[in-house]
Amino acid sequence: MNCTCFQYSALELDRRSINKRIKATAAILKPLVLLAENPTLRLKLLRCPHCAQHWQTGWEWSLRGSEYAYHVPEIDLADWQQEPYLQPAAWMVYGAMMEPYYAKNTFEPSNKPCGVAGCPHRAIRFSGVCEPHHVEQLQQFGMLPKRPVGRLFPPYGATAPAA
Ligand SMILES: [Zn+2]
Ligand SMILES: [Zn+2]
Known part of the structure; x- marks a missing residue:
């Protein structure tokens, strides 16, 4: 059986896309192989046994803590343990928090x-x-919200995303 990894693209930074991905995540995770886990941050790194696509899970308090999976680049496991990839929903929330500052x-x-x-x-x-x-x-200096933890990867950029 072929995998369905290619059907998914980079997660759009809006609630609709992320909620849709949350619903699809159980099915996405099923055929994947777990490579590493970060129990403190509650994150997993996985790999597709068919196409070798790497995936990470993320979750967000404001989205009821539900897990969602997204494509990430291949990475050395020790590097990932040290700093997992950025979580797109956290990046979206950060963009919304930074919005008033960029507007002013x-x-x-x-x-x-x-x-x-x-x-x-x-x-x-x-x-x-x-x-x-x-x-x-x-x-x-605590005058602006902190950037969420995690390693940046394309297509997410160096500055806060537009809300
Ligand atoms: Zn695959
Ligand atoms: Zn500079």
Whole structure:
């Protein structure tokens, strides 16, 4: 029997898509082989025995804690144990929390380099650092919601998704 992995694409960051995926997850997980588990974060890494596609599970309090599975790139198990992949629903919730901040602020690049050593970006006006570093600093000071834990992977980007 052929697998159905190819029928699933990257999870869209909206509740409808994620709820739909939650419903499909039991069937998705059934033929997969468990590679690793993170009991603290309640996450699993799995692999399809037919096509070798890798999958991770995620869950979100605001979605009743239901598990959902999504495609992830192949990864060394020790690396995954150290830092599992980002959970798309957590990324969606983060985007919604960051929305008011991005709505209020516009970032104009200046002609100076970012003040963080080794950073290739240009500093934004009225700040000594680039936009991602500016946001990171505000997060460190507890002035903005923290980025959810997890390793970024395509198609999810370095900045909070638009809500
Ligand atoms: Zn497959
Ligand atoms: Zn920077």
